[in-house]
Amino acid sequence: MPYPPYFTEEHDKLRASIRRFIEKEVRPFALEWEERGEFPRSVVRRMGELGFLGLRYPVEVGGQGGDYFSALVLSEEMARTGAGGFSMGIAVQTDMATPPILQFGSDWQKQEFLRPAILGEKLACIGITEPNHGSDVAGIETRAVRDGDDWVIRGSKLYITNGPRADFITLVTRTSDEPGYKGISLFLVELDRPGVSVSRKLDKVGMRSSDTAELVFDDVRVPARNLLGVEGKGFYQIMWELQGERMIAAAGAIGAAQYAYELAKDYAKTRRAFGKPIANFQVMAHLLAEMATEIEACRQMTYAIAYRFGQGEVPSKEISMAKLATAQLAFWVADRAMQVFGGNGYMADYPIEQIWRDTRLNRIGAGTDEIMKEIIWKEMDGRY
Numbered sequence: 615m616p617y618p619p620y621f622t623e624e625h626d627k628l629r630a631s632i633r634r635f636i637e638k639e640v641r642p643f644a645l646e647w648e649e650r651g652e653f654p655r656s657v658v659r660r661m662g663e664l665g666f667l668g669l670r671y672p673v674e675v676g677g678q679g680g681d682y683f684s685a686l687v688l689s690e691e692m693a694r695t696g697a698g699g700f701s702m703g704i705a706v707q708t709d710m711a712t713p714p715i716l717q718f719g720s721d722w723q724k725q726e727f728l729r730p731a732i733l734g735e736k737l738a739c740i741g742i743t744e745p746n747h748g749s750d751v752a753g754i755e756t757r758a759v760r761d762g763d764d765w766v767i768r769g770s771k772l773y774i775t776n777g778p779r780a781d782f783i784t785l786v787t788r789t790s791d792e793p794g795y796k797g798i799s800l801f802l803v804e805l806d807r808p809g810v811s812v813s814r815k816l817d818k819v820g821m822r823s824s825d826t827a828e829l830v831f832d833d834v835r836v837p838a839r840n841l842l843g844v845e846g847k848g849f850y851q852i853m854w855e856l857q858g859e860r861m862i863a864a865a866g867a868i869g870a871a872q873y874a875y876e877l878a879k880d881y882a883k884t885r886r887a888f889g890k891p892i893a894n895f896q897v898m899a900h901l902l903a904e905m906a907t908e909i910e911a912c913r914q915m916t917y918a919i920a921y922r923f924g925q926g927e928v929p930s931k932e933i934s935m936a937k938l939a940t941a942q943l944a945f946w947v948a949d950r951a952m953q954v955f956g957g958n959g960y961m962a963d964y965p966i967e968q969i970w971r972d973t974r975l976n977r978i979g980a981g982t983d984e985i986m987k988e989i990i991w992k993e994m995d996g997r998y
């Protein structure tokens with residue numbers, strides 16, 4: 615169903631084709647991927663062949679040339695895979711590790727990293743977080759030192775989605791001794807370079823079909839052409855990236871909430887207690903009505919902000935608001951959906967427990983709830 619003014623019939627066709635792909639080529643295998651702790655590389659290649667990894671990227675770099683709402687369609691639909699970790703791994707590929715290459719990259723970097731990522735030939739990851747610095751991005755310690763025509767990188771990055779198997783990383787480093795946000799620069803680093811190692815593959819509460827690593831960079835030498843964007847401007851560049859990351863996280867959270875709500879509604883209509891469907895108890899019906907209302911409120915907010923983002927604006931306060939509201943919404947709806955399912959909701963045989971585990975991450979990843987509130991407050995007032 616078109617959702618004017620944001621979605622057109624073209625978007626609906628895209629939505630239908632992504633949903634078909636998920637039903638045929640993802641959901642039947644989701645449990646296996648969840649148990650294995652990773653999705654196969656072949657599904658990334660398949661998504662590349664289908665054009666799903668470059669929906670909003672220009673044709674010149676291998677993309678489909680679509681608008682920002684085509685990326686939102688993908689993100690919403692990917693919430694229905696039954697494997698949130700897979701959806702997250704794909705979001706890292708399409709909306710986190712690669713947008714800075716289009717925005718700040720050289721022609722060589724676009725051909726070498728962006729195009730193969732869009733085609734599904736290379737798997738990407740992004741390295742911001744470190745063992746001692748997560749929310750405090752300006753505090754990162756991974757150091758790149760200039761040595762002739764090369765840079766030599768030393769440090770480590772934690773919780774890196776796709777990290778154990780990625781072909782390259784969009785890496786945040788410090789390139790001068792200046793503290794804080796000054797002297798931060800981005801690099802594109804091939805992960806088969808000598809000195810790169812996966813020190814740990816991490817176990818997690820949810821998002822289990824995504825593999826997460828701690829990556830160590832032990833004097834990794836990269837040529838100067840791997841510097842992404844402007845030396846010393848990496849903090850601004852990664853803050854720009856985080857806006858897109860939060861925007862797409864908001865869309866994914868809406869998708870997850872909608873899916874959990876639909877599952878709960880269907881269940882409530884068929885599950886019987888005291889001789890009638892549980893949906894016929896007013897408390898259940900009202901809970902479902904409340905879930906639908908909260909989802910719609912967050913959806914309208916997210917679409918309105920995504921529209922501005924798609925037009926080239928970067929309204930960081932509103933993006934943070936959407937990220938915060940939708941992260942809380944998704945987990946709130948998943949939790950209520952689990953309640954509607956009763957004991958079955960807690961069982962691995964039913965899809966709700968996986969959505970419940972996966973959506974918990976929304977309140978932490980891409981900037982925590984607290985950091986979103988911090989940004990919102992600072993942009994509104996700037997003082998305590």
Ligand SMILES: Cc1cc2nc3c(=O)[nH]c(=O)nc-3n(C[C@H](O)[C@H](O)[C@H](O)COP(=O)(O)OP(=O)(O)OC[C@H]3O[C@@H](n4cnc5c(N)ncnc54)[C@H](O)[C@@H]3O)c2cc1C
Binds near residue numbers: 741742775978988
């Ligand atoms: C499954 C998973 C996948 C991830 N994937 C990636 C990835 O691919 N790449 C990547 O770079 N990172 C990734 N992350 C890291 C994620 O972005 C960070 O976990 C997140 O930004 C929080 O950082 P932290 O874990 O270091 O928490 P901390 O910064 O240590 O925060 C701990 C607590 O303190 C609070 N806090 C911190 N500062 C403030 C403040 N100023 N005011 C109020 N409260 C504050 C936080 O909100 C939080 O509640 C991933 C994380 C997870 C769990």
